[in-house]
Amino acid sequence: MSNSDMQGEVSPLTRAVQIYVSAMRVAAGTIMTIIVVVMVAQVVARYGFNASLIWAEELCRYLLIWMTFLLLGLAYENGQFVSLDVIPLMLTTRWRHALRIVMALPVLCFLAIMTWYGWDYASRFTNQTIPAMDFIFDNLFGRPAGLSVRLVYVSVSIGCFLLSMHILVDVIRSVRAFMRNQPDAEADPAAGEKL
Template identity: 50%
Template sequence: MQHSETADARVRGPIGWYVSTLRFLAGATMMMIVVIMTAQVTARYIFGSSLIWAEELCRYILIWQTFLFIGLAYTKGELVAVDIVPLMLSPRWRLALKALVSIPILVFLWLMMVNGFDYSTRFGHQIVPAVDFIFMSLIGHGVGLSIFWVYVSVAVGSALLALHIIASLVLDWRQLPNAPEKPAPTEAEG
């Protein structure tokens, strides 16, 4: 399912708020990574010392980015897909194939969500060293941010991607009566 930028702009209500929030978070977290890595490079090559927490903090931000934004990428049709067979099918059969392929994916995402949450709770007593080091330097004591908040990204991201897949199936089913026999060409096709 692919949407244009103008279609996204017309979305209102909770879904519009959700998409807007994800887009804001995508920009804000990428800006954080750029600022942190610029400070790291500046500290290392200009001042001759390194920020020992920079790489770890950027890694955690990248983990959250991956799991938060994969659902949005799926909805916009930005994930790698092989569309040869679906393009040869009628809209009904295309939807049936999409539903059939979605079943094992949703089962896998359910397992990732359940086991990801279980895994994250096992290490809830450990702290994120980078964040503690930053706060120790700034205010004299650490904040004790649990590593749970890094590991739970797997469960959150899996749940969000599953919701995007289900929403895509429902939307395709609702649009089935008006679906063209051949899908519109993507930007890559011309």
């Protein structure tokens, strides 16, 4: 291990990944804060003033959809997806990497299809606006917001694309580890790095 490695120097790619992860966490925290504030305001308005915020549920639903798809990649990276690990644990380190590569390929194909057709599907709704947002903007500012439903549907494509990038990085790491016959990072966290 070189002296620069011990001092904690990071590569530009690692720094970019750290910025991406931080941005996703900030986005998730911001979205969750907005959801909580809007839902509390909805409850207070409904039960305290007998007046409902008709746009609150729709806004929170769309924000939750976005948060879910934005965080798919981080959930994958942190091992929070359901997995069956009986067979990989019975394999040698080298073949564990090979199995991870083989299992990732159909998932990457599926995510590519979801990204492509999700974008195509979202494009069909460019002219359809979000009714509740139009209502609230019309009441507050005198004109509808004109926000397209496409903004909601495109979250599927963006989320699938981001998840595919995480899986692709995992495949690249597995190929390198397979070629070098390195220890499995998932079985031994000290053996590898995560995004």
